[in-house]
Amino acid sequence: MKRYILLLQIIGAFTFLSTSIFAQSQLEKMLFDLPDVVFKKLETPEGFEAAYELHIKQPLDHNDPSKGHIYQRAFLSHKGFNRPMVMATEGYARPRNRMYELTTMLDANQLNIEHRYFGTSVPDSMDYTYLTFEQMAEDLHHINQLFKQLYKSKWVSTGISKGGTTTIFYRYFYPNDVDVAVPYVAPVNYEYEEKRIYEFLDKVGTTECREDIKEIQVRLLKEREKVLPLLRWYAKGAKHEFTYLTLEEAFEYAVLEYPFSFWQWGHDCSKIPSADAELEVVLQNFMDVVGISFYSDADMAAFASHYYQSSTQMGYYGYETDEFKDLLKVLPTDSNPYASFTPNKMKVKFDGTLTNKVANWLKTDGNNFMYINGGIDTWSATGVEKSDKVNSKWFVLEGKDHAKARIANMTDEEKKEFKATLGEWLELEIK
Secondary structure, eight states: OOHHHHHHHHEEEEEEEHHHHHHHHHHHHHHHHTEEEEEEEEOOTTTEEEEEEEEEESSSTTTTGGGGGEEEEEEEEOTTTTSOEEEEEOOSOOOOOOOHHHHHTHHHHHHEEETTTTTTOOSSOOOGGOOHHHHHHHHHHHHHHHHHHTSSSSSEEEEEEEHHHHHHHHHHTTTTSSEEEEESSBBBBOOOHHHHHHHHHHSSSSSSHHHHHHHHHHHHHHTTTHHHHHHHHHHHTTTTTOOOHHHHHHHHHHHHHHHOOOOOOTTGGGGSOOOSSSSHHHHHHHHHHHHHHHSSSSHHHHHHHHHHHIIIIBOOBOOOOOTTTTOOOOOOOSSSSSOOOOOOOOOOOOOOOHHHHHHHHHHHHHHHHHHEETTTTTGGGOOOOOTTTOOOEEEEEETTTTTTTTTGSHHHHHHHHHHHHHHHHHTTTOO
16 A cells, blocks of 8 residues: 555655656747747746746837847746736846745745836946837836746736836836736835825824934934944945945935835834934944944945936935934035935936826726725835725735835725635625
């Protein structure tokens, strides 16, 4: 009997292996036949039949292909040709394959797509002219149309944070490319300096917590002569360089950033040091919540494309300085400092026409969206506004921050509603 069971197990394993090898060879032949797709095999994630890193040729300017091209990086995880496809739109670089919640939930295939002008998906010359929402949408549409030749079942797009914003804007331009879109913690800003951020920070949490946050900011600014030497030694040890901003500018920006980061990443009000705590304790809390590395040259370079988009089309946020005018020494106080830093400090002009068009379209025509936001996440301030004119769903997870606003952290009732709605829209049974 034991030998019989062992024989069955061996046969089963051999059959699975043979099926997987056949699926890989079949898929690879199909990938070879797709125009302008270069691929290499990756280690297969558990539960999948194959995985590949892709580099897909895209025109630099979709309106004039003669201007050159880029190769956009993406990752394909193959489950089966009869399974749904989750199209994960990143807002930044995507250096390695990763699985999204929806992919597991739907037992789906996945395309994880790096954003143009990030990671390896960059032109030879970083001319930012072609870093626009319009060009981004054309990239994703091209990938969608290529792979719909292989995967003919239901398609879902999803993304987190700026990747969620990418999902939203892509769907605006190509509403029929996917059946459902699920953006997480995705802002749709109306203007260059989003005033709704200020309104949110004036109300989130308790009055006591907001006052404690302000006391930390005031304490750090008042004791800058003691703080700055400590930060210089930290920067030296961490090998952070500050030439785009001076260290003192970085310090003031980080102090003003403190409340935004505090709520975005869900820090604990009870762990804010008291006003009379040792300076080292206050400084450690400041470094845990914000730190200064985000303002270093390395991070400025890494997020240059993001800042360009924020300053030209996407909008961003600034810092109110009225309460700190007498304490700020190097940042301007005649207008609110902006939280975005353009590449090489280039002068750009913001145009909010498109983002406002998208916001209005979402209210009247943005159907089959499922928005997931965190109740205390600062970016929920500029999340897509609820509308009873569209067939979409909003899930605001109470007490959850930017990182915890996920399906896994929903209440049982929220999960039930989410799965039921998603299953209905996709005409699938979700176990």
